[in-house]
Amino acid sequence: VLFTYLHLAPAPELTKALLDRKIVGIAYETVQLDSGSLPLLTPMSEVAGKLSVQIGARWLEKENGGSGVLLGGVPGTPPGRVAIVGGGVVGTNAAKVALGMGAAVTILDINLDRLRYLADVFGSSLRVLASDSHSIEQAVAEADLVIGALLIPGAKAKKVITKAMMAKMRRGSAIVDVAIDQGGCVEGAVPTSHENPVIDVDGVTLCCIANLPGAVARTSTFALTNATFPYVAKLADQGYKDALAADPALFRGLNVLRGDLVCRAVAEGVGMKHVACTIADL
Numbered sequence: 001v002l003f004t005y006l007h008l009a010p011a012p013e014l015t016k017a018l019l020d021r022k023i024v025g026i027a028y029e030t031v032q033l034d035s036g037s038l039p040l041l042t043p044m045s046e047v048a049g050k051l052s053v054q055i056g057a058r059w060l061e062k063e064n065g066g067s068g069v070l071l072g073g074v075p076g077t078p079p080g081r082v083a084i085v086g087g088g089v090v091g092t093n094a095a096k097v098a099l100g101m102g103a104a105v106t107i108l109d110i111n112l113d114r115l116r117y118l119a120d121v122f123g124s125s126l127r128v129l130a131s132d133s134h135s136i137e138q139a140v141a142e143a144d145l146v147i148g149a150l151l152i153p154g155a156k157a158k159k160v161i162t163k164a165m166m167a168k169m170r171r172g173s174a175i176v177d178v179a180i181d182q183g184g185c186v187e188g189a190v191p192t193s194h195e196n197p198v199i200d201v202d203g204v205t206l207c208c209i210a211n212l213p214g215a216v217a218r219t220s221t222f223a224l225t226n227a228t229f230p231y232v233a234k235l236a237d238q239g240y241k242d243a244l245a246a247d248p249a250l251f252r253g254l255n256v257l258r259g260d261l262v263c264r265a266v267a268e269g270v271g272m273k274h275v276a277c278t279i280a281d282l
């Protein structure tokens with residue numbers, strides 16, 4: 001029984017290996033509560049959101065090719081401006097850190113209920129805007145630091161931040177495209193690493209580290225195991241059959257079952273046959 005991040009949809013070879021070995025594979029990323037939220041992805045998004053501003057601020061420093069803006073400013077100078085595209089878990093955590101530093105923060109989302117929630121929670125310290133190409137263009141042009149934090153569940157991220165928008169930014173400004181693990185929401189974004197974190201796009205620094213939480217592995221490990229441990233304990237105490245049968249969220253995490261590919265989204269991703277599975281089939 002394998003219980004971890006599997007990310008099988010883009011990995012047909014790995015999927016085949018798990019099927020051939022008749023593994024019972026439960027994927028962290030598809031464990032889903034009735035509310036639709038993904039409890040084992042949330043901690044990593046919290047870490048990535050907070051880290052994105054910490055890392056982005058570094059690329060504004062002159063020595064790193066930045067424009068030389070201090071996000072918090074000091075009395076007598078304007079604060080740096082941060083635009084966050086996507087107000088979910090990543091975006092909210094990025095906003096907390098950016099506001100804590102004293103930056104002027106704008107957050108954009110297409111979900112109006114989410115914007116209402118953010119406005120209630122953060123009050124007037126946060127500018128909340130409905131996201132469309134016009135509002136993104138304006139917010140990006142004004143920003144010293146842009147955080148790409150959008151997600152359309154199950155789909156590749158849309159390239160909502162175009163090169164034409166980036167051309168209007170002050171040279172030495174920075175973008176952290178956190179959505180890079182879904183293909184990125186910035187035109188020209190390619191996955192980067194902690195060793196080589198950024199690319200230069202016409203004078204704007206673009207950071208697309210695909211595994212941001214790895215930089216703070218101690219915090220990330222505890223954050224993740226806090227969320228996974230209750231499920232691990234259930235699997236260990238009850239065995240996988242009873243644990244899956246008793247917990248619909250865990251059951252949704254099942255991807256491969258003794259040679260059958262039982263997760264429809266993965267089957268579509270790898271182009272293999274989907275086998276429907278109910279609790280009776282366990």
Ligand SMILES: NC(=O)c1ccc[n+]([C@@H]2O[C@H](COP(=O)([O-])OP(=O)(O)OC[C@H]3O[C@@H](n4cnc5c(N)ncnc54)[C@H](O)[C@@H]3O)[C@@H](O)[C@H]2O)c1
Nearest residue numbers: 045048086088089090109110111131150151179210211212
């Ligand atoms: N690089 C990393 O290390 C890392 C780590 C964790 C998460 N991520 C990625 O970060 C992204 C965000 O994750 P999350 O947990 O915050 O997701 P989430 O579902 O909590 O939030 C995504 C938000 O984006 C909004 N959105 C969708 N389309 C939009 C648009 N066109 N304009 C503005 N907002 C839009 C949604 O309404 C939603 O509120 C995902 O792609 C996730 O995979 C990356």
